Amino acid sequence: MPEQLFAWQKFSLRIPEDWVLARYEGDAARGYLRIDDEDMVRVELKWETATKVPDLEKMVERYLKGTAKEMKKSRLPFTSERHLKLVKFPGKRFELFRWRGECECWCFVTWCAECGRVVIGRLICREYENSKELARSIFGSFRDHPDGEYQRWAVFGLDCSAPKQWVLVQSSLRPGLAELEFDLAGERIRFTRVSIAHIVLQGKTIEQWYREFFEKRLRPLGVEFENTTHRGHTACRATGKQRRTIPFLGPARLEALIWLCEPEDKVFALSYFGKKGMDLSPLARLFRCHREEG
Numbered sequence: 001m002p003e004q005l006f007a008w009q010k011f012s013l014r015i016p017e018d019w020v021l022a023r024y025e026g027d028a029a030r031g032y033l034r035i036d037d038e039d040m041v042r043v044e045l046k047w048e049t050a051t052k053v054p055d056l057e058k059m060v061e062r063y064l065k066g067t068a069k070e071m072k073k074s075r076l077p078f079t080s081e082r083h084l085k086l087v088k089f090p091g092k093r094f095e096l097f098r099w100r101g102e103c104e105c106w107c108f109v110t111w112c113a114e115c116g117r118v119v120i121g122r123l124i125c126r127e128y129e130n131s132k133e134l135a136r137s138i139f140g141s142f143r144d145h146p147d148g149e150y151q152r153w154a155v156f157g158l159d160c161s162a163p164k165q166w167v168l169v170q171s172s173l174r175p176g177l178a179e180l181e182f183d184l185a186g187e188r189i190r191f192t193r194v195s196i197a198h199i200v201l202q203g204k205t206i207e208q209w210y211r212e213f214f215e216k217r218l219r220p221l222g223v224e225f226e227n228t229t230h231r232g233h234t235a236c237r238a239t240g241k242q243r244r245t246i247p248f249l250g251p252a253r254l255e256a257l258i259w260l261c262e263p264e265d266k267v268f269a270l271s272y273f274g275k276k277g278m279d280l281s282p283l284a285r286l287f288r289c290h291r292e293e294g
């Protein structure tokens with residue numbers, strides 16, 4: 001089965017290619033997300049940051065009790081198995097378990113001393129699937145904190161990395177347009193991916209498109225564009241400075257790299273809005289467009 005990397009709020013896991021993020025809330029410290037296939041819920045993650053070492057044993061007990069009650073209400077049979085050995089979660093305390101009611105569900109709880117997060121995850125399986133294999137491959141790929149100085153985000157065809165301390169403040173995720181915006185003390189970086197570029201551009205250059213798309217944010221700035229290439233694609237670089245300096249605020253700046261990825265027929269834009277200025281090259285390198293060889 002073709003797979004994709006899914007990465008969100010410092011988590012990552014590999015899921016089948018046609019599964020999509022369907023709901024999300026919260027932030028890196030505490031939140032919830034749901035991944036669906038074309039017609040049902042497949043994966044759910046719920047997390048929070050523990051202030052002390054959590055009692056996973058009890059958590060699982062409580063969870064199974066609650067589920068058993070629900071099944072009883074719906075007059076469904078319920079069985080469960082605990083402390084399963086199928087997958088290891090290196091470096092974490094964990095328990096892997098599964099239950100069966102109206103369907104089969106593989107679940108885990110983990111606690112990681114490094115990032116402090118307690119996660120409860122579940123995979124809902126279909127009758128005809130090799131649920132064991134699926135659980136092994138999805139849970140086996142689960143990571144709850146990134147290595148290095150960047151956090152990777154991979155969702156809706158947007159595959160990018162932001163510096164670890166930056167916080168997601170805006171997101172818009174649709175098949176046609178996916179955007180994520182991060183903040184650190186008022187400085188912003190925004191990742192944009194636009195699909196079916198040949199229709200969206202309608203003969204416009206990427207510079208014209210960018211000027212229109214970010215019209216409001218560009219308005220107070222004097223912006224200059226310069227043609228370049230990025231990963232072998234037609235690209236342009238934008239730099240901007242506020243026309244008038246507002247007292248106490250200092251000049252606002254824009255740095256951006258926009259490119260047209262022909263094989264994917266997508267436009268990608270990486271934008272920085274802030275006061276300090278930013279070298280975008282490391283982020284541009286980590287912002288993937290088409291699948292590269294190797």
Ligand SMILES: [Zn+2]
Nearest residue numbers: 112115144145
């Ligand atoms: Zn961790």
Ligand SMILES: [Zn+2]
Nearest residue numbers: 261262289290
């Ligand atoms: Zn590309």
